[in-house]
Amino acid sequence: MNLAIRPDIPTWKExxxxxxxxxxxxxxxxxxxxxxxxxxxxxxxxxxxxxDFRSGPSVVNPFIPKxxxxxxxxxxxxxxxxxxxxxxxxxxxQLLREMLEHAGIxxxxxxxxxxxxxxxxxxxxxxxxxxxxxxxxHNKTLVRMxxxxxxxxxxxxxxxxxxxxxx
Numbered sequence: 524m525n526l527a528i529r530p531d532i533p534t535w536k537e538x539x540x541x542x543x544x545x546x547x548x549x550x551x552x553x554x555x556x557x558x559x560x561x562x563x564x565x566x567x568x569x570x571x572x573x574x575d576f577r578s579g580p581s582v583v584n585p586f587i588p589k590x591x592x593x594x595x596x597x598x599x600x601x602x603x604x605x606x607x608x609x610x611x612x613x614x615x616x617q618l619l620r621e622m623l624e625h626a627g628i629x630x631x632x633x634x635x636x637x638x639x640x641x642x643x644x645x646x647x648x649x650x651x652x653x654x655x656x657x658x659x660x661h662n663k664t665l666v667r668m669x670x671x672x673x674x675x676x677x678x679x680x681x682x683x684x685x686x687x688x689x690x
Contacts, residue, residue, distance in 0.1 A: 524625040525556040528597060538573050544658075545590075547572040547665075553597060559617050562672030566604060569665040573658050574600045578647075579639070587632055598622035602640070607659060608651035609668045609680055615648070616641050651680060 529552040538544040551568040576590045576599040590596045598619060605615035616637060623633035649655050651663060670678040 524558060524621055525554075526594065526597065526622070526625060527554040528552070528593065533593065533596075535574075544573050544575050546570075547574070547600075553601065555601070555618070555622070557618055557621055559621055560610075560614055560670075562670055562677060564610075564618075565669045565671060566601065566609075567667040568600070568604065569667075572604075572662050572665045574603045576600060576603075577636075578644070587628070587636060591626065594626035595623070595628070598626050604662075604666055604668070606644070606648050607655065607663045607666070608649055608653070609666065612645065612648040616644075 530549060533551050534548040535545040536548060538546040547568055547570055549570055551566070553566040553568070555564040555566075556562075557564070576596055577587060579587075581589070588595060590599070601622065602615060602619040605618065606612070610618065619640065620633050620637040623636060624630075628636075649659075654660060655663075666680070668678075668680045669676055
């Protein structure tokens with residue numbers, strides 16, 4: 524796996540005094556070359572994007588950090604992004620496992636996370652045009668994603684073009 528992140532040290536802060544959500548402060552550019560997915564995934568995540576990094580109960584925090592170092596935080600955040608529908612659930616989960624390996628998470632823990640999201644997180648995966656509630660609908664407008672292979676765009680999403688039905 525190759526991972527490039529700009530800025531080198533991304534920043535986030537707690538979202539509205541909540542301890543379970545963080546808001547991205549500066550535009551992030553992330554490029555991922557995975558051994559499982561052909562080509563290069565390019566993400567631009569704009570300020571205001573809200574993430575919970577690693578989902579799940581706080582009881583596992585000592586074993587599998589909620590945020591962790593930069594590589595681990597990016598793995599959690601990209602998984603959140605992809606669960607908005609930017610990649611299929613299958614690719615999203617496989618990419619998370621590979622990114623956890625790249626972040627230095629051992630095989631037992633990364634497989635535990637992988638199977639937990641594969642089995643239990645299906646209800647949290649949505650397509651881009653589904654209404655996911657105010658925070659997530661707003662998040663989708665703050666992400667630009669391109670999937671490049673051999674210089675050609677295989678897939679491209681611009682969050683501003685989403686067609687979300689009003690309640």
